[in-house]
Amino acid sequence: MEASLAICILTALLATGSCLQCEVCAGAGNNCMGSMQTCAAGHDSCAFVLTDVTSTGVKTQSFLKGCMASSECKVGPISINFGYGMTTRTSVACCVGDACRTTTVTVPPADPKPNGRRCRGCYVLNADHCNEQTIECTGPETQCIDAAGTVTAGGSQMQMVMKGCASESVCANIKAGSSTFAGTNADLTTAKCTVASGVVGVAPGPAGILLPALAGLFLLKLLS
Numbered sequence: 451m452e453a454s455l456a457i458c459i460l461t462a463l464l465a466t467g468s469c470l471q472c473e474v475c476a477g478a479g480n481n482c483m484g485s486m487q488t489c490a491a492g493h494d495s496c497a498f499v500l501t502d503v504t505s506t507g508v509k510t511q512s513f514l515k516g517c518m519a520s521s522e523c524k525v526g527p528i529s530i531n532f533g534y535g536m537t538t539r540t541s542v543a544c545c546v547g548d549a550c551r552t553t554t555v556t557v558p559p560a561d562p563k564p565n566g567r568r569c570r571g572c573y574v575l576n577a578d579h580c581n582e583q584t585i586e587c588t589g590p591e592t593q594c595i596d597a598a599g600t601v602t603a604g605g606s607q608m609q610m611v612m613k614g615c616a617s618e619s620v621c622a623n624i625k626a627g628s629s630t631f632a633g634t635n636a637d638l639t640t641a642k643c644t645v646a647s648g649v650v651g652v653a654p655g656p657a658g659i660l661l662p663a664l665a666g667l668f669l670l671k672l673l674s
Contacts, residue, residue, distance in 0.1 A: 469488055469489075470488070470489045470493065470494060470495075470496070470517065470546065471486045471487065471488050471489065472486065472487060472489055472493075472495075472496035472497075472515065472516060472517045472550075473485070473486055473487075473496065473515045473550070474486075474487045474515060474516045474517070474632055474633060475513075475514070475515050475632065476512070476513070476514045476515075476603070476632045476633060476634065477512070477513055478510065478511065478512055478513075479511055479512075479513060480500060480511055480513055481513050482513045482514070482515060484515060487517070489517035490517065492519055493517035493518055493519055494519060494520050494546075495517070495518050495519065495520045495523050495544040495545065495546055496515065496516075496517065496518070496544060496545050496546060496550050497514075497515065497516055497517070497518035497522075497523065497542055497543070497544050497631075497662070498513070498514075498515055498542070498543045498544070498545070498550075498553060498554075498555045499513070499514040499515070499516075499540060499541070499542050499555070499631075499632075499662040499663075500512075500513055500540065500541050500555045500556065500557055501513075501514075501538055501539070501540040501557075501662075501663060502538065502539045502540075502557045503536075503537070503538050504535075504536070504537045504538075504560075505535060505536050506534075506535040506536075507535065514631065514632040514634075514662060515632060516631050516632035516633075516662075518542075518544060518631070518662075520544065522542070523542060523543075523544035525542060525619045526590075526617070526619045527539060527540065527541045527557065527558055527590075527617070527619065528540040528541075528542075528616075528617055528619050528620050528663050529560070529561075529588075529589060529590055529591055529615075529616065529617040530591070530595065530612070530614055530615070530616045530617070530620065530663065531571065531585060531587065531588065531591055531614050531615040531616075532571045532572060532573035532585075532612060532613065532614040533571030533572060533573075533582075533583050533585035533614055534571070534572065534573065534583070536573050537560070538663060539557050539558075539560060540557070540662060540663040541555050541556060541557045541558070542555065542662065543555035560588075560589065561588055561589025561590065562588050562589070563588055563589060564586045564587070564588055565587055565588060565589065565590075565591065565592070566587075567586075567587040567591070567592060567615065567646030567647065568584050568585065568586060568587060568615075568646060569584070569585060569587060569593075569594035569595075569613070569614055569615045569646055570582040570583070570584060570585075570594070570613055570614075571583060571584075571585040571613050571614030571615065572611070572612075572613050572614070573611070573612045573613070573614070574610070574611050575608045575609065575610055576608050576609055577609060577611065578598070578609055578611065579611060580611045580613070582613060585614060585615060586615075587615035587646055588615070589617075590617040590618070590619075591615035591616055591617055591646070592617070592618055592645065592646055593615070593616045593617070593618055593620070593621040593643045593644065593645060593646060594613070594614070594615065594616070594643060594644050594645070594646050595612065595613065595614060595615075595616040595620060595621060595642075595643050596613050596640060596641075596642050596643070596644075597610075597611075597612050597613075597638055597640055597641045597642075598610065598611045598612070598638065598639055598640040599626075599636060599637050599638035599639045599640065599641075600636070600637050601634065601635070601636050601637075602634070602635045602636075602637075603633060603634040603635070604633075615646065616643065620643070620663070621643030625638075625641055626638045626639060626640065626641040626642075627641075631662050632662070
């Protein structure tokens with residue numbers, strides 16, 4: 451503990467910021483409780499992530515807390531439609547210090563109105579491919595997402611394939627590779643988006659805001 455404190459103080463003296471500690475946890479519902487952990491370099495905010503998952507008319511929620519770069523905190527609500535009655539919506543709220551005691555996060559109501567765009571969609575766990583169908587995009591979903599890889603949490607690892615309509619807030623920050631949030635690790639071998647018409651691609655961004663949404667979805671699957 452003393453060594454960790456010394457490293458934290460030294461880092462604070464050498465860097466422009468200070469050692470930030472955030473509560474880290476994951477659970478079903480709209481809140482969770484966990485231990486305080488020191489954030490890695492570049493993660494200068496504490497994040498609360500709420501995910502609503504609707505599957506064939508049944509809605510469930512997951513909640514995560516962890517460290518996040520403040521640049522990712524500005525993302526708007528994330529909406530993904532996989533088809534087959536499966537949709538997810540995720541909101542992120544960030545805070546630092548005492549402000550985290552009163553910070554709350556809510557997911558705005560879904561916009562079910564078709565926007566005239568279409569994508570190929572499907573979703574599957576523990577498999578390397580899924581049966582696609584053409585789905586109608588709604589509300590802010592102007593991109594087609596195609597992501598695949600493995601997600602690991604609590605000692606459990608699953609393959610995941612997800613394709614469908616997505617909001618631009620996801621696709622502006624999607625990237626392949628490995629990243630971790632709230633104890634959940636995602637190693638994406640495929641992570642790309644195209645405009646829903648399929649004509650123009652969206653370049654990968656520097657952040658990984660897709661991971662919290664994946665972590666929330668994965669958590670619900672583990673608990674179900």
